[in-house]
Amino acid sequence: MSVSEGWNARPERSEGNAQNKLLTFIMSVIILLVVTIKVTTILSSKISEAFMELCEVAACLEKVGLQYMATIGLDGKPKVRPVQFMVEHDGKLWFCTKSKKSMYAELVKNPWIDLCGSKLLENEIQTTWIRLSAEAVFEENLEVKKMIMEKSAIVHELYENNAKHPLFKVFYLKNIRGSLNNLGHVKGLSERADFAKPKEFEF
The missing domain is CATH 1.20.5 (Single alpha-helices involved in coiled-coils or other helix-helix interfaces)
Structure with missing residues (x-):
């Protein structure tokens, strides 16, 4: 080359x-x-x-059936009472109360709440519970009132089947932060693989 x-x-x-x-x-x-x-x-x-979706939280509250809501009383001391989650609508979790109740006055003054619910199972170590902190927001939502009235026989009778009853108040939760847990993960107990891991949520 x-x-x-x-x-x-x-x-x-x-x-x-x-x-x-x-x-x-x-x-x-x-x-x-x-x-x-x-x-x-x-x-x-x-x-x-x-992490849980809002619909999962709603389903859990429905399954539990009865929850306990903590508010700050008008005397500045904590108050706890049984409540019932009513409906999920428009991406919100809705509850209701009566304007003459102390709960209404407490939430108007200080809207921050804590809520916890559980249903004890026969095999107690499989029992789950849900807990959350949130801010209550009252809204005159006629559609939600009708939905709640259709769901709850007690509400239906209490307000005489009148969704526009002046004492009938509904509120939803915002700034929600909480978790779903089970007794299989209680501190001090040996963690077992057959139990679901705790799930958190924030909306």
């Missing part, structure tokens, strides 16, 4: 090396993207398992 032929071959080899580097770079990017997608999918799945 002549000198001139050798010089002519160098650009071809350089071009080939550049193509190989480019191909290697592209493959590295593709592999990185695939790994990122897989990791993101796994993390999303784990997060989904650890």
Whole structure:
């Protein structure tokens, strides 16, 4: 091979090396993207398992049936009373009360509440409970009042089947933060794999 032929071959080899580097770079990017997608999918799945949706919280409250709500009394001392979750509507959890009750006056003055509910099972270690903190917001929502009245025979009778009854008040919760737990994860007890992990929620 002549000198001139050798010089002519160098650009071809350089071009080939550049193509190989480019191909290697592209493959590295593709592999990185695939790994990122897989990791993101796994993390999303784990997060989904650890956190509850609003509809799940509503279903849990329905299943429990009766909850206990803590408010700050007009005397500044905590008050706890049984309440019943009524309906989920428009992405909100709704409850109701009567405007003549002390609970109404307490929530108007200080809307922050804590709520806890549970239903003891025969195998008590499988018992779950839900607890949350939130802010109560009163709203004159006729549609919600009608839904509650259709659901609850007590409310239906108490307000004489009149959704516009002046004493009938409804409120929803906002700034909700809580968790669903079970007795299998009580501190001091050995954690068992057959129990669901505690799930948190925030809305």
